[in-house]
Amino acid sequence: MKNTILLIITILLFVGYATYQHLDKPKTAYVELQKVFDGFEMTKEMSVDIEKVQKVREMQLDTIGVRIEMFKRMLNTQYNPALVDSIKRKEYEYYLKKQSYDDDMATLTTTYNDKIWKQLNQYISDYGRENKFDYLHGAAGNGSIMYADSSHNVTNEVIAYVNDKYSGK
């Protein structure tokens, strides 16, 4: 009888200690940031917006390019100093516009990315809080996390969560 009680107490102590150890462990997981970024609906929408702007600008540049080409063909048939001037002016215009568009596009992409990350940071932190994580690591492939067991990967759950939040449901 005594032995049985002792055994039960030992088991209880062991279970209690194991539970304490388990509860005391911080709850952690990691997300693959690039995957979350690419799977985020806002990123997809912004990419479409950027593409639209890019297409309009390409068309504007193409118009200047076609005119330059036309002038060059005219010059091939008959030399005209005024035409040479026009070609030079148009080529300069093309160069300036292209440079300005490229700079603009870089700024636009950075601005969009900033806005996307602002929302992502908020939603991922909401996800961590709601799911009672102590740490949620971001694996960006830059050495911030060198190894983690894939069972701790919550990327897909996070993508679903951030898209739900973004859609404002």
Add this chain to the structure above:
Amino acid sequence: MKLLLTLMISIVANKFTQRYSTAILAILSLLILGCGQSALSPQEYVRWVDSDNSGLVKYKELNGFKITSKLIPSEYIAIKETYAEHKEFNQETYNKKLKEVSGQYNIYIQLAPLSGNKSALRKDLASADDYYYRVEYFNFLSESDVHLIAGNDTLQCALSNFENNYEITPFNNWQLVFEKPTQPLKSDLKFVWDDQALGLGRIRFNYNIEDINNIPTITF
């Protein structure tokens, strides 16, 4: 009425300990909540629309701002305007007001900083110009950045009214009106705002068709 019934059912359910009676009663209460529309008095109606249970009030916290979006039924506006005019409910005025505002979707946005007592217009300003830009944006430019998606229709904002309360309150109200399309709504209503002033990016709020269809009627 629905809530009272549900409450009564829950109380009865607690008294019975049998396994099945509790389950049956829980299902019954769900059915009562889920079925059809109820009728509310004008005051109850306003309280219901303002409550989180209505599904018409949505929140988002972003970049230190709390953004609240409320889909306001025309009846709500008509009730409020009737009270503002008569200080009590007057059905004739109500009907007149309702006729004026029906055919619109109204979205009320509230912008509030999550901390501090400055208004949304003054939160995290880089310069004084920033403040003037925000004022200009919400008063004149923002209209083209908001739209409502109703099925296949993308509705442009017909009227935008931003309340600059000059720091009297730590939040700003922004009322948006969209013209309703002629065909009835068959899918969720999606509000989209492409913010260009607070650095928030694209903000979306989704109103479920079920919640819209379950808006109660008004009894007089």
